[in-house]
Amino acid sequence: MVKHNKNQITLMQYIFLIHGVQVGVGLLTLPRELAEIAGTDGWISIIIGYFLSTVAGLLIIQVMKKHPNGTILDLITHYFGKWVGKIAALVFGLYFAFLASIIFIRECLFIQFWILPQTDMFILMLLLSIPTYLIVRNNIKVIARYSQLVFFMTTWMIFFYFSPLKEAHWLHLLPVVKEGWIPIFTAVKVTIFSFIGFEIAFFLYPSLQKKQKASAGFIIANTLTLLILLTITIVIFAFFSPDEITQFKEPTISVLKIVEFKFLERVEIVFLSFYIFVISTTVLPLMYSTVFCLSQLFGAQNHSKFVGWYLLLNLVYIMFITQTFDRNDQLSKLVQPISLFLAYAFPICLLIYVSIHDRIKGRANL
Amino acid sequence: MPFFRRYKKEKKNQLSIPKQQNMPSQNLISSEIVENIAEIQDIFSDTPDLVVKNFVIKQINRPATLVYLSGLTDKNAINNDVLKPLLFEVDKENADLEVKVALGQIKETNTWKNIEDAILQGNSVLFIDGRTVAYQFDTQGWPQRGIEDTSIESSLRGAHEGFTETGSSNIALIRRHIPSRELKIKEMTIGERGKIKISIMYLADVANPEVLQELVNRINKLKVDFIINTAALAEYIEDNPYSPFPQLFLTERPDFAASEIFQGRIAVVVDRSPNVLIGPVTFETFFKSMDDYSVRWMAASFLRFMRYFGFFAAIFLPATYIAVISFHFEIIPLKLLLSVGASREKVPFPPFIEAIIMEITLEMLREAGVRLPAKIGQTVGIVGGIVIGQAAVQAGIVSNIMVIVVALTAIASFIIPNYDMGSAIRMLRFPMMIAASLFGFVGLTVGLMTLIAHFVALESLGTPYGSPIAPLRFTDWKDLFIRFPMWSTVKRPESTRAIQRKKANPKLPEGEENW
Numbered sequence: 105m106v107k108h109n110k111n112q113i114t115l116m117q118y119i120f121l122i123h124g125v126q127v128g129v130g131l132l133t134l135p136r137e138l139a140e141i142a143g144t145d146g147w148i149s150i151i152i153g154y155f156l157s158t159v160a161g162l163l164i165i166q167v168m169k170k171h172p173n174g175t176i177l178d179l180i181t182h183y184f185g186k187w188v189g190k191i192a193a194l195v196f197g198l199y200f201a202f203l204a205s206i207i208f209i210r211e212c213l214f215i216q217f218w219i220l221p222q223t224d225m226f227i228l229m230l231l232l233s234i235p236t237y238l239i240v241r242n243n244i245k246v247i248a249r250y251s252q253l254v255f256f257m258t259t260w261m262i263f264f265y266f267s268p269l270k271e272a273h274w275l276h277l278l279p280v281v282k283e284g285w286i287p288i289f290t291a292v293k294v295t296i297f298s299f300i301g302f303e304i305a306f307f308l309y310p311s312l313q314k315k316q317k318a319s320a321g322f323i324i325a326n327t328l329t330l331l332i333l334l335t336i337t338i339v340i341f342a343f344f345s346p347d348e349i350t351q352f353k354e355p356t357i358s359v360l361k362i363v364e365f366k367f368l369e370r371v372e373i374v375f376l377s378f379y380i381f382v383i384s385t386t387v388l389p390l391m392y393s394t395v396f397c398l399s400q401l402f403g404a405q406n407h408s409k410f411v412g413w414y415l416l417l418n419l420v421y422i423m424f425i426t427q428t429f430d431r432n433d434q435l436s437k438l439v440q441p442i443s444l445f446l447a448y449a450f451p452i453c454l455l456i457y458v459s460i461h462d463r464i465k466g467r468a469n470l
Numbered sequence: 471m472p473f474f475r476r477y478k479k480e481k482k483n484q485l486s487i488p489k490q491q492n493m494p495s496q497n498l499i500s501s502e503i504v505e506n507i508a509e510i511q512d513i514f515s516d517t518p519d520l521v522v523k524n525f526v527i528k529q530i531n532r533p534a535t536l537v538y539l540s541g542l543t544d545k546n547a548i549n550n551d552v553l554k555p556l557l558f559e560v561d562k563e564n565a566d567l568e569v570k571v572a573l574g575q576i577k578e579t580n581t582w583k584n585i586e587d588a589i590l591q592g593n594s595v596l597f598i599d600g601r602t603v604a605y606q607f608d609t610q611g612w613p614q615r616g617i618e619d620t621s622i623e624s625s626l627r628g629a630h631e632g633f634t635e636t637g638s639s640n641i642a643l644i645r646r647h648i649p650s651r652e653l654k655i656k657e658m659t660i661g662e663r664g665k666i667k668i669s670i671m672y673l674a675d676v677a678n679p680e681v682l683q684e685l686v687n688r689i690n691k692l693k694v695d696f697i698i699n700t701a702a703l704a705e706y707i708e709d710n711p712y713s714p715f716p717q718l719f720l721t722e723r724p725d726f727a728a729s730e731i732f733q734g735r736i737a738v739v740v741d742r743s744p745n746v747l748i749g750p751v752t753f754e755t756f757f758k759s760m761d762d763y764s765v766r767w768m769a770a771s772f773l774r775f776m777r778y779f780g781f782f783a784a785i786f787l788p789a790t791y792i793a794v795i796s797f798h799f800e801i802i803p804l805k806l807l808l809s810v811g812a813s814r815e816k817v818p819f820p821p822f823i824e825a826i827i828m829e830i831t832l833e834m835l836r837e838a839g840v841r842l843p844a845k846i847g848q849t850v851g852i853v854g855g856i857v858i859g860q861a862a863v864q865a866g867i868v869s870n871i872m873v874i875v876v877a878l879t880a881i882a883s884f885i886i887p888n889y890d891m892g893s894a895i896r897m898l899r900f901p902m903m904i905a906a907s908l909f910g911f912v913g914l915t916v917g918l919m920t921l922i923a924h925f926v927a928l929e930s931l932g933t934p935y936g937s938p939i940a941p942l943r944f945t946d947w948k949d950l951f952i953r954f955p956m957w958s959t960v961k962r963p964e965s966t967r968a969i970q971r972k973k974a975n976p977k978l979p980e981g982e983e984n985w
Contacts, residue, residue: 116942215912220797223909231909231916238923245941249926253940370801377911384919 112313115321117248121308122161122325124251124385125301127332129210132354132379134298134333135340139349142291144277144341147334149288153295154330156448161302161322163451168309168318170458176306177400179454183461190401196306197397199442203300204390205418206436208232209427211383217429218357218376226423233415236384240391241408244311247392251385258382262332264375265339267363272342296448297440298333299326301386303447307393353429498580503533503599510537513586520589527556533599542592544611547573552594552607575608587665617643620722622889627764632722637667637741640724644671644737644746647728652676660689664696667741668703671727676734678967681750684932685736699743709929714898716890717930719748719755726760734968750931752965753939754950756891757781762953771952777885778951784883784895785921788825789906789914791875795821797910816866822907824868828876829903831858833896836880937965 113121138146171179177196181189212228220228239250281288305322312318340355352358360372368374392407395414399407425431499506507522514520523536534556538548551573579585580603585595592610617639620632633640645653656670668689672682688707697703700720708717721727727737727746738747748755757777762770795814799807817824835854839847859877862868879899886892898921905913928935938946946963948954962968 114941219912220909228909228912231913235916235919235923238920239927242927246927249934249936249940249942250922252942253922253926253936256942367803367806368801369803370798373798373801373911377915380912380915381919 111243111245111311113245113248113308113311115312115314115317117252118308118312118318119321119325119328120252120255120385121248121389122302122305122322123328124255124382125304125389126299126325126329126386128301128383128386129207129214130298131333131336132214132356134294135337135355136349136352137294138291138337139341139346139355141294142287143283144346145281145283145288146291146295147277147337147341148281149291149295150298150330150333150337152288152292153299154326156292156296157299157302158323158326160448160451161305161326162319163455164303164305164447165309165318165322167451167455167458168306169315170462172315173310175310175396175400177397178310179458183458193397193401196446197394197401199439199446200390200394200397201414202435202439203443204387204394205421206432206439207383207390208236208387208418209422210429210432210436211380211387212422213427213429213432214354214376215380218354219373225427226419229419229422232380232384233419236388236391237411237415239388240395240411244308244392247388248311250388254381254385258378261375261378261382262335264360264363264371265336268339268343268359271362272339273345274342276342276344276346277338295333297443299329300443300447301390302326303443304389304393307396497582499582499585499597499602499604501600501602503535503597506597506604507535509582510585513582514589523553525553525557527598528558528560529556530598535597536594537589537597538594538609539589539592542590542612543594543609547607547609547611548594552596552609556596571605571607573607573609577606578603579606580604590665614639623721623723623726623760623887625723625759625761625764628723628760629725631724633724633744633746635742635744637669637739640739640744640746641669641671643724644728644731644739647725648673648731653731656682656686658686658689660692661694661696664694664698666697669739669741670736671731671739672736673731673734676732676962676968676970677736678734678969681931681933681967682736685738685749689738697740700738700740700745700747703738703740704747709931713924713928714894715753715925715928715935716756716888716894717749717751717928717935719751719888720745720890721748722746723760729760729763730755732973734962734966734970750929750933750966751935752930752933752937752963753925753935756888757886758949759887763956767953767955774951774953777887780882780885781895784879784886785899785902786914786918787879787882788829788875788899789902789917791872792821792825792903793906793910793914796907810869810871813869813871817869817872818866819868820907821872822903824872825876825903826900828862828868828872829879829900832876832880933965933967938963 135146138149142149168176168179171182174182177189177193180192208229209225212225212232215228216223216225239247302322302325305318309315309318312321336356340349340359343359344352344355349355357372357376360375361370363371365371391411391414395407395410398410398414399405404410499509507524510520510522517539519540521536521538521540525534525536526532527534536548536552552571555571577588579588585604585606588595588606592612593606594609596605596607598605614636615634617631617634619630623632631643633643641655650673652674654672654674656672658668658670659665660668670682670685670689685707689703692706694706697706704716704718704720705711710717719730721730722745724746727748730748731737735748735750738749740747757774759773762773794802795810802810814821819827831854835850835858838850842850859873863870863873883892883896886895902914902917905917907913909916922940925936926940934941937943938950943964945961946965948959949963960973961971962973964971
C-alpha cells in the first residue's frame, strides 16, 4: 500500500479529475438526444440524472472508506481473494479500455467531421496518440495536474454560450412538464450516462490527500458537471425551436455558428479545436485506469509499456475497421449496460456485502 | 593475425604508460631535501613554468626549497611575504615558520598527492631539509577580469555587478548579500582531470535538505574528465535531458542568486565559470527579471503579462497564421481575408514554405549578429532588415503579412528575459509550424497538448516544474502574472520546498503616527 503514498493528489485535482472525465464528447450531442425523447423538458432529466449519480458516487466513496489505502482492486482482493481480484481487474480494465476507445474514436470522428474532413482517421488518431502517450505513461499525479490545468484553460469556452442568448426565446422552455413526466424519466437513461466517468473515484480514492473530504469533493465535481450540462442544454433549448434541435447532429457546436467577432468568424471551428482539450480530460484518466488495471492484472510495476500497446491496438483497430458515427453509437450502446452496472449497481451490492461481512466478522471477533 | 596481436599489445602498452604516470603518488615526503627536489622534478617533468627556488633559511640556517607555478601565483606575495622574511630576517628568539611568513593560511602536509594538488592550484610549497613536512602557502593569484556589468541579464536599476571567472570571488559576491551564518557552503571537487571546485550555497534553516541531498548526490555521481562551465554541469545533472526547457537556472547576477537563496533555493558556484546555477526552479522563474523588483509593482506586473503573451505569440503566432491561411480561412472576416489575399497574391509558395523561409532567415540573422563584433553586427541588421525584408516582399517571395508575423514573433521571443528559455521558445515554434501546416488548428491543439503534457510531467531536482500553474498553488500566484507588492508576499513559494515557509515579515507600519 506504500505505492500510493508518493502519488498523492490534492482535493482540487481530485475534483477536476472527476469533473473532467464526466464532461467530454457526450456534451456535444446531449441536447439533441434529450430533445428527441423529452422535448424541451430534457433539462429536468439532467437534474434527476445528477441526483442519481451523486448517490452512486457517494456510495462508491462509502465502499472505499472500508479499505482506504487501496484501490477497488485491492478492496476486492481483500474481501474475495486473489482470483476474484484478478477478475475484477480484468473486468474493470476491459470496461475502461472499451469506454476510452469509444470516446477516443468518437473524438477523432468529430474532428474529421467538423474540421478535417479529408484527413484519414488513422492519421488523426496517430496524432492524438502522441500527447496521450506522453501523459498516460506518467503516474496519477501528472494526470491530475493536467486535468486541473486544462479545466482552467478551458472554462472561458462556456462564455461563448452566452452570446446566442441574445436571440433566445425563453418561451420554448414553457410550459414545464408539458408532456407529463414519462418522457422526462425516459430521458434519464440518457442523462445518467452524461455523468458516467465518476467511477474512476474507485481508483482515485487511495491517492487523495484529504480522504475525509472525498464525498464533498465528489459532490462539487458532480455539481460542476451539472452546471455545465444545464447551462449548455438550456441555452440550446432556448435558442433553437423545439423541433429544430433534433435536425442538428451536434447542436452544441451548431449553436456557435451565429457567434461572430470583428476579427473572428466561424467560432465553432476554433471552439471544437480547443474542445479537444476537454475531451482529452475524459480519455486520459480512463486510459490511465485501463493501464492501471492491466498492470495490476499482470502484476507489473510499471504501467507505461501498456500504454503503448493499448494505443497501438487502437490504431490497428481503426486501420482495419472503418469507423462511422453509427458504429460508434452501437458500440457505446453495448457498453452502457456495463457502465450502469459498474457505476450504479456494483457499489450498492459491494457496500451491502462489505457491511454485512464486516458485521459478521465483528461479531465473530466478539 | 600476429601482426594484429602485436599491434594490440603495443596499443595496450601505450595506454598504460600515461596512466601510471598520472597516478598520484601516495608516498610521504622524505626528510632529505635533495630527494624531494628529485621527486618534484619527476612529477612535473616538462613543466617550464615550475619554479624551484633553493635557498637557505637564515633563522635556522638550513637549506630549503620553495616550489610554485609561476603563472598561478601572486609574485608580490611570494617575494615579500615568503621569501623576504625567510631569507633575510633573524629574530632573537627561536620563532617558527608560522610567525615568520606573513600569510593568512599556512598548511602542513606530508603526502605527495597533496603537494601536487597544492602546486597545481597555485599554492607555493616549502620544503625544509630535515623535516618530514612541507608547508603550503596560500599564494594564489592569476590573471583575472574585474567585476563588470552583466551582459545578457542586464538590468536598468538593479545592481551592475556580474559574476567573474573566479569561484571564490563569486562566493564573496553572494555572501555580501547574505551576511548570515546560516549561509552554508558545501564544497566538492569534480572532474578526474579538471578538478573543478564546486560550491553549493544554501540557507541551512530554509533550504530543503532532501533537495540539497538530491543535488549533492547527482553531482557526486559524475564521473567525467572535466566540465568546462556551469552550463555543462547543468546538462549533466538536469532531470530530463530530452526536454526543450531549461530545468536549472543559470544566472550571472549575484543579486538574483542571493534572492533565490533567500527564497530557499540552492545556488551552485562553479569555479572558472561566470555563471551560477540555481535549482530547483520552476517555469515561471524564467519569466522574471531582477528589474521586476526594482520598479513599482504595477509596471512589473504589466511587463510580466507582456512576457507571457510573448511566450505564446512566439510559439504559436506563425503556426496560427499558417493554420488559418492554409486550412481555416473561413474563420477570418471577409475584409481581413481580402487584404491577406491581396498581399499573398504574388507569392507562389504555400504559407508554410513562406514562413519557413522567413523564420530561417531571421534565425540566421540573429545568430550572425550574436557572434559578430558590434561594428559588423550593425551591417547584419541593415542587410537583414532592408535587403531581405523589403526586397523579398517586392520580389514576391514572401507576403507583407508574413514579414509582419515573423517580425512580431521575433520581438515576442526577445522579450523573454532568460536566454535559455528564449532559445527553447524559438526552437519550439518550428514543430508547431509543421503541425499547423499538416493539420491546421487540430495540429496546433495537439502541439499545445504535447507541450502541456511535457510541462506537467517535468521536474527540476524532484520538484514540479510547472508549479504554481500545474500543480495549482494559488498562494504562490502572488509572484506569477501579477507581481503583488512586496509587503504582501510573506511566504516563500511552495515550489522551493523550503522548510521555513514564512519569510521574516517586515511588518507594515502601524498607521496612526506614521502618516
